[in-house]
Amino acid sequence: MENWSMKNVGSLSNKTVIVTGANAGLGYEATLALAKKDATVVMACRNAEKAEKAKQAILQKAPKAKLEIMTLDLSSLKSVHTFANNFLLKHKR
Numbered sequence: 001m002e003n004w005s006m007k008n009v010g011s012l013s014n015k016t017v018i019v020t021g022a023n024a025g026l027g028y029e030a031t032l033a034l035a036k037k038d039a040t041v042v043m044a045c046r047n048a049e050k051a052e053k054a055k056q057a058i059l060q061k062a063p064k065a066k067l068e069i070m071t072l073d074l075s076s077l078k079s080v081h082t083f084a085n086n087f088l089l090k091h092k093r
């Protein structure tokens with residue numbers, strides 16, 4: 001049996017995905033992989049500068065990536081609440 005890979009994933013063009021910690025490590029790689037499959041990816045990061053840098057790096061690799069940076073600090077419930085409200089203002093699903 002062949003190992004699972006992103007090749008097994010079809011188009012995600014109708015999906016919106018929130019990735020926390022999208023500027024580094026697993027979050028960065030997940031954002032890149034999902035963007036390559038045409039998902040709209042909300043990069044939920046606590047540091048806007050790092051997030052923008054990661055966004056530009058992903059756009060170099062996937063120029064058509066649909067990426068949106070939103071501020072989220074998971075250590076603050078106030079930030080989580082604000083993030084959720086802002087997300088719902090912009091996204092229907």
Ligand SMILES: NC(=O)c1ccc[n+]([C@@H]2O[C@H](COP(=O)([O-])OP(=O)(O)OC[C@H]3O[C@@H](n4cnc5c(N)ncnc54)[C@H](OP(=O)(O)O)[C@@H]3O)[C@@H](O)[C@H]2O)c1
Pocket residue numbers: 020021022023024025026027044045046047050072073074075076
């Ligand atoms: N179980 C396993 O086998 C396994 C394997 C690998 C990883 N992990 C876990 O998976 C997670 C991610 O690993 P990683 O290697 O990708 O880590 P990483 O490279 O250190 O990335 C962590 C990401 O989370 C963000 N982050 C940290 N605290 C945050 C907060 N309060 N609010 C919002 N974002 C925050 C960081 O943002 P900043 O850049 O602003 O700091 C960064 O973007 C870790 O918890 C790690 O322990 C588990």
